[in-house]
Amino acid sequence: MxxxxxxxxxxxxxxxxxxxxxxxxxxxxxxxxxxxxARPCHCPRCKGVDFDRSAYSYLLGLYLGDGHIVSKPKQHHLSIYCCDSWPGLIDEAERAMRTVMPGYSTSRVQKKGCTEVKSYTSHWTCMFPQHGPGRKHERAIVLEDWQEEIVEEHPWGLIRGLIHSDGCRVTNWTVRTIGGERKRYEYPRYFFTNKSDDIRQLLGQTLDRVGVEWTTLARGSDPFNISVARKESVALMDLHVGAKY
Structure with missing residues (x-):
């Protein structure tokens, strides 16, 4: 039949x-x-066709922060883990996957306190050659030349993806003496926390490129945190990144 x-x-x-x-x-x-x-191939890298470079820059940030690729003989997918507190982030992660690889299906898998956004194709390893065995902070993370070009063109995409994955916008406070009276003073600040020296360096270099001043804060003896606290730099971050939602 x-x-x-x-x-x-x-x-x-x-x-x-x-x-x-x-x-x-x-x-x-x-x-x-x-x-x-033969299965149809929609991979822009394999076919040598254009793809949305701005969406890719954002997705690269998400991948380097909270993403990983499963690449086995019968199982291939990209996963981005998003906290359920930020439904807008979940939507953006899935939208970025569909925009960069429009020919492949996506899904959402509910986990405890988070949602795993998945896209199914073995070609994600073509788009993210940083994939490899082990944790990202235990191996070298170096961008290829074509990825460097994309980040140079769309630096805010990468910054936004990294902050949306392993970063946050918080309100800090301190006490200052004004006119002889001690007053509480609040100010916004951006943090990024990641154990990978290479990923933190990549963020730092990209922040330098767009004119954002930043500092490194140590957790004990480990410099895992990047902080943006200067008023002008926070204003730039608010304009191009903003808080998670």
């Missing part, structure tokens, strides 16, 4: 056999007859 053009659904409905089983039988039949069906 399948060879005569019937759909797998029709065969499944007629014989009461699950569609997954029908699909497997069809695959085995094609394999025995030497028929190879």
């Amino acid at each position: 399948l060879q005569n053009g019937a759909s797998q659904r029709a065969v499944s409905d007629q014989f009461g056999v699950p569609r997954g089983t029908i699909g497997w039988w069809a695959y085995e039949d094609r394999r025995r007859r030497g028929i190879v069906i």
